[in-house]
Amino acid sequence: MTAIRHEARVPLTAAGRRFDQTLAELFPDYSRSRLTAWIKSGAATLDGATAPPRQLLRGGEQVRLEAELEAEVASAPEDIALAIVHEDEHLLVIDKPAGLVVHPGAGNPSGTLLNALLHHDAKLAELPRAGIVHRLDKDTSGLMVVAKTLPAMTALVEMLSRHDVERQYEAVVLGSLVSGGTVDEPIGRSMGDRLRQAVRDEESGKHAITHYRLRERFRAHSLLQCNLETGRTHQIRVHLTHIGHPLVGDPLYGGGLKLPRRAAPELVTALRGFRRQALHAERLAFEHPVTGEALTFTTERPADMTALIAALRDDLAAHGHDDD
Numbered sequence: 001m002t003a004i005r006h007e008a009r010v011p012l013t014a015a016g017r018r019f020d021q022t023l024a025e026l027f028p029d030y031s032r033s034r035l036t037a038w039i040k041s042g043a044a045t046l047d048g049a050t051a052p053p054r055q056l057l058r059g060g061e062q063v064r065l066e067a068e069l070e071a072e073v074a075s076a077p078e079d080i081a082l083a084i085v086h087e088d089e090h091l092l093v094i095d096k097p098a099g100l101v102v103h104p105g106a107g108n109p110s111g112t113l114l115n116a117l118l119h120h121d122a123k124l125a126e127l128p129r130a131g132i133v134h135r136l137d138k139d140t141s142g143l144m145v146v147a148k149t150l151p152a153m154t155a156l157v158e159m160l161s162r163h164d165v166e167r168q169y170e171a172v173v174l175g176s177l178v179s180g181g182t183v184d185e186p187i188g189r190s191m192g193d194r195l196r197q198a199v200r201d202e203e204s205g206k207h208a209i210t211h212y213r214l215r216e217r218f219r220a221h222s223l224l225q226c227n228l229e230t231g232r233t234h235q236i237r238v239h240l241t242h243i244g245h246p247l248v249g250d251p252l253y254g255g256g257l258k259l260p261r262r263a264a265p266e267l268v269t270a271l272r273g274f275r276r277q278a279l280h281a282e283r284l285a286f287e288h289p290v291t292g293e294a295l296t297f298t299t300e301r302p303a304d305m306t307a308l309i310a311a312l313r314d315d316l317a318a319h320g321h322d323d324d
Helices: 019-026 032-041 113-120 122-126 150-161 235-242 265-272 303-319
Strands: 002-009 044-046 062-069 084-087 091-096 141-147 166-174 181-184 187-189 197-199 209-217 221-228 279-287 294-298
Touching: 019 032, 019 062, 032 044, 032 062, 084 294, 113 122, 141 150, 150 279, 166 235, 166 303, 181 235, 187 235, 197 235, 209 235, 209 303, 221 235, 221 303, 265 303
Parallel strands: 141 279
Antiparallel strands: 002 062, 044 062, 084 091, 091 141, 166 221, 166 279, 181 209, 187 197, 209 221, 279 294
């Protein structure tokens, strides 16, 4: 645990405001829930005396905060390699490999990205979820941003909720598309399977929009660029399945193996051996939450998707679209 000591004077403009509200403004590096707990325990005082969180202020009081900074995250650090694309004092951007779970949970109590982050920087234990502000599914690869301070975390969460973070993905799907489009359909938990999400009506689903653009068209598959306006659970996977083009290899929403006629053994092997959803978060762009600098990060597609796309290209070169 880390001992902290801070002092500040309540501004006169805070007259009539509550103690807990003003404390959060004076010390934005700490969460409101943590500050409220410190008020209740007596670690945060007004003019040397304890006061309730809802105490109304007159302005000019002396605030003193003396507390032990306990970890927000109980998980243990683990020495798991991280591909760090960018890091500064406020945030880091990582390239998550397929197969790495983001948060510990049922069936995955350890060996997660969160455990790896705690090993990389022990101070992340002082932040909720170790600074993780958004997630990728276990078998989706690509870019994620992680906050290193509470102000950066608060700002990034707000940016994500306002859709001010550009997230671009690359996907290989079943079906030979001829154009792109937009899917604007609410998403909510499936009524028949709690592990799945599904397109729902507006009352039971949350607003979700996915834009997709055709990059390459193969005989029985397509390579798409997908851009999110919203960030619902499994959004790209659900939306593309809804329009009849599930992701190759998707164990939850996939449409099974689809082989073009007279497919070469190399393509058959590539498709049968692709055991995860063919989805990669390739681009992340946002304004730095502290400096305001425009940041853009990109990452190459992983080797398994590169091999799959190469096999689809070879098949198209050998047969052409007329054999579809």
